[in-house]
Amino acid sequence: MVKRIGMNGDTAVAYAVKQADVDVIAAYPITPQTIIVEKLSEYVNNGELNAAYVPVESEHSALSACVGASLAGARVFTATASQGLALMYEILYIASSLRTTIVMALGNRALSAPINIHCSHDDAYAARDAGWIQLFAENVQEAYDLTLQAFRISEDKNVLLPTIVNLDGFILTHSLEGVNVFEDEDIAKFLPPKEPIQPIDPENPITYGPLGLFDSYIEFKKQQAEAMKASYPHILQAFKEFEEFSGRSYKPIKTLGMEDAEIAIMVLGSTAGTVREVVRKMREKGEKVGTISLTLYRPFPEEELKKVLKGVKVLAVMDRSYSFGSPGAQLFMDVTATLINMKEKPLIFNVIYGLGGRDLVPNHVLSIIEKAKEYAELGEVSEKEIWIGVRE
Amino acid sequence: MSGLNLIKTLKEIPREELLAPGHRLCAGCGAPIIARFVLKAIEGPKVVVNATGCLEVATTIFPYTSWKVPWVHSAFENAASTASGIEAAFRILEKKKGKKSPKVIVFGGDGGTFDIGLQALSGALERGHDLIYICYDNEAYMNTGIQRSSATPKGASTTTSPAGKVIPGKLERKKDLIGIAVAHGIKYAATANPAYPIDLFNKIRKAASVKGPTVIHYFTPCPTGWRADPSRSIEIARLAVQTRVWPLYECDNGVWKLNVNVKKPKPVEEYLRLQGRFRHLLKPENRWLLEEIKRDIEANWERILKLTGLS
Numbered sequence: 001m002v003k004r005i006g007m008n009g010d011t012a013v014a015y016a017v018k019q020a021d022v023d024v025i026a027a028y029p030i031t032p033q034t035i036i037v038e039k040l041s042e043y044v045n046n047g048e049l050n051a052a053y054v055p056v057e058s059e060h061s062a063l064s065a066c067v068g069a070s071l072a073g074a075r076v077f078t079a080t081a082s083q084g085l086a087l088m089y090e091i092l093y094i095a096s097s098l099r100t101t102i103v104m105a106l107g108n109r110a111l112s113a114p115i116n117i118h119c120s121h122d123d124a125y126a127a128r129d130a131g132w133i134q135l136f137a138e139n140v141q142e143a144y145d146l147t148l149q150a151f152r153i154s155e156d157k158n159v160l161l162p163t164i165v166n167l168d169g170f171i172l173t174h175s176l177e178g179v180n181v182f183e184d185e186d187i188a189k190f191l192p193p194k195e196p197i198q199p200i201d202p203e204n205p206i207t208y209g210p211l212g213l214f215d216s217y218i219e220f221k222k223q224q225a226e227a228m229k230a231s232y233p234h235i236l237q238a239f240k241e242f243e244e245f246s247g248r249s250y251k252p253i254k255t256l257g258m259e260d261a262e263i264a265i266m267v268l269g270s271t272a273g274t275v276r277e278v279v280r281k282m283r284e285k286g287e288k289v290g291t292i293s294l295t296l297y298r299p300f301p302e303e304e305l306k307k308v309l310k311g312v313k314v315l316a317v318m319d320r321s322y323s324f325g326s327p328g329a330q331l332f333m334d335v336t337a338t339l340i341n342m343k344e345k346p347l348i349f350n351v352i353y354g355l356g357g358r359d360l361v362p363n364h365v366l367s368i369i370e371k372a373k374e375y376a377e378l379g380e381v382s383e384k385e386i387w388i389g390v391r392e
Numbered sequence: 393m394s395g396l397n398l399i400k401t402l403k404e405i406p407r408e409e410l411l412a413p414g415h416r417l418c419a420g421c422g423a424p425i426i427a428r429f430v431l432k433a434i435e436g437p438k439v440v441v442n443a444t445g446c447l448e449v450a451t452t453i454f455p456y457t458s459w460k461v462p463w464v465h466s467a468f469e470n471a472a473s474t475a476s477g478i479e480a481a482f483r484i485l486e487k488k489k490g491k492k493s494p495k496v497i498v499f500g501g502d503g504g505t506f507d508i509g510l511q512a513l514s515g516a517l518e519r520g521h522d523l524i525y526i527c528y529d530n531e532a533y534m535n536t537g538i539q540r541s542s543a544t545p546k547g548a549s550t551t552t553s554p555a556g557k558v559i560p561g562k563l564e565r566k567k568d569l570i571g572i573a574v575a576h577g578i579k580y581a582a583t584a585n586p587a588y589p590i591d592l593f594n595k596i597r598k599a600a601s602v603k604g605p606t607v608i609h610y611f612t613p614c615p616t617g618w619r620a621d622p623s624r625s626i627e628i629a630r631l632a633v634q635t636r637v638w639p640l641y642e643c644d645n646g647v648w649k650l651n652v653n654v655k656k657p658k659p660v661e662e663y664l665r666l667q668g669r670f671r672h673l674l675k676p677e678n679r680w681l682l683e684e685i686k687r688d689i690e691a692n693w694e695r696i697l698k699l700t701g702l703s
Contacts, residue, residue, distance in 0.1 A: 023488065052481065056515055058515070061515055068473075068474040073481065200494075203437075205460055205462045207452050208464045210465070213453070
């Protein structure tokens with residue numbers, strides 16, 4: 001049974017977390033995710049969710065408490081954004097290295113300074129190297145669906161890695177949408193209770209987090225690297241099972257028109273919808289354009305990306321963030337590194353857009369496509385990095 | 393609250409060792425004493441959370457571990473919050489699945505407690521998690537090589553507060569950890585010292601009997617950092633009490649009690665002389681600082697007498 005409820009991204013995430021029958025929530029308020037933790041406290045205090053809500057005194061403690069709770073065998077959730085994620089940074093690596101199964105909703109928000117509460121992907125990118133699986137929602141329905149799937153993925157015995165569900169700050173966290181939700185009693189068919197692996201147990205004492213020096217550290221890291229790589233087929237399996245359960249299909253990469261596209265735009269998060277709309281209209285006029293968006297950002301879907309990019313002449317990679325002093329912003333570097341050894345690869349340029357919540361309108365997308373066409377004709381990229389929507 | 397099973401003699405201390413030998417803590421270190429005592433004094437299932445520090449690095453060098461109980465290390469400043477999560481998880485899992493909650497024990501050094509972990513500790517105390525927090529205070533960042541902390545006593549020479557020609561060591565006073573802990577309204581807080589093992593053992597038992605957060609502030613001799621003879625650690629610890637440098641007292645449900653009343657204190661020089669970190673204080677040019685330290689010790693003693701209703 002499915003019902004349709006009007007929810008914003010935050011309440012949709014909270015609803016999914018409640019339905020996941022989470023055991024421990026440790027969180028600290030920060031815009032734009034605050035509604036999630038407000039809603040969860042409400043569920044707990046009204047007896048609708050049988051969980052411990054730990055109202056910690058900082059994000060650093062939020063994630064630390066989550067690490068402890070996850071090791072103790074609990075299903076664990078937290079939510080944060082920008083500065084909060086930055087404060088958690090130290091513990092992000094510990095959470096993944098200790099193979100916890102924490103699920104975190106990240107209401108993507110720009111990092112200070114200047115202080116800003118609106119969308120950038122600075123926070124998601126800041127976590128990219130930390131050993132977390134990362135999913136990106138494009139709309140509120142996906143935020144709900146991916147939150148449920150995140151628990152299923154993280155707690156899979158073959159995965160045991162924490163997962164971040166990204167949803168664009170305000171654009172998704174605060175936008176109202178009709179969302180198809182499951183009945184509570186049906187959830188267990190897709191998401192059974194957590195079966196913890198080697199939890200804290202006084203009858204079977206384990207030392208968690210020992211000192212690993214030069215004679216063991218690199219082996220731990222190699223194992224962790226392999227665990228992240230090996231999670232990929234299990235993530236696909238979770239997507240498949242979710243499709244059987246819900247009828248809604250999830251794939252690491254979403255595409256439109258990539259079967260014959262010569263010009264392609266690649267993007268993360270809610271902007272994918274805007275880009276897709278422009279691309280659809282252009283394709284109706286017979287233009288060979290296409291778009292790619294990622295649902296799965298970590299582990300990065302390299303092979304799929306290589307496949308869909310075959311035959312593309314120019315690729316615009318859109319980043320809602322910036323990596324100062326780097327040869328490109330973060331997604332751009334991911335893509336170029338993926339394609340580096342391909343014999344025939346597209347020309348690639350980087351589009352910086354939407355920082356701190358600056359709107360991206362269809363005309364911007366059109367200008368990106370125009371630029372790509374220009375490069376296609378030239379046969380080279382004259383300007384590798386373009387900022388759009390910036391006042392002159 | 394379970395029945396308080398306090399001891400009167402050392403013979404009553406259980407013989408079972410849950411901290412295995414072979415760890416790499418220095419000879420004369422006070423930390424393993426309290427770790428062993430805690431594991432002996434607290435009966436039933438337990439889990440230990442350890443902040444980064446000497447006790448942590450020296451007992452769990454992979455692939456070895458000294459701990460025969462579940463033991464968790466996450467980071468430096470977050471032992472209290474990691475423990476909060478463990479406690480909260482067991483509390484809810486007990487409700488949902490009937491899994492019995494273990495007692496949660498936290499060990500943090502003075503750096504991990506007075507300085508970088510103070511916020512996490514304050515949060516855990518305020519939220520009322522059922523845990524025992526033990527600060528093993530060796531009065532400096534010993535694990536990184538003897539740097540000053542806010543628990544370093546006035547006058548002590550450390551690598552970041554060296555006894556120089558112009559500034560003769562640390563000039564600031566030590567923070568009042570027990571005062572900070574009690575200000576959270578917790579039910580039990582106490583100072584402890586390895587030279588008073590029965591007092592130490594019973595304080596752990598008292599703390600463990602409380603439902604809610606408790607704090608024990610434990611004097612931890614560090615021969616390496618204090619430049620002292622490892623064979624004299626307990627003597628130094630005893631002198632700390634006998635000179636009124638380290639008063640033994642507790643706050644039990646709001647009632648303050650002095651555990652060892654030092655009516656005729658020994659001269660503080662006897663305590664200072666045994667430690668290289670204080671030796672410069674005995675030079676004539678630093679007499680002013682020594683006098684200031686003596687005044688501080690007496691003022692603190694008077695404060696505690698007032699608290700405990702003895703003045």
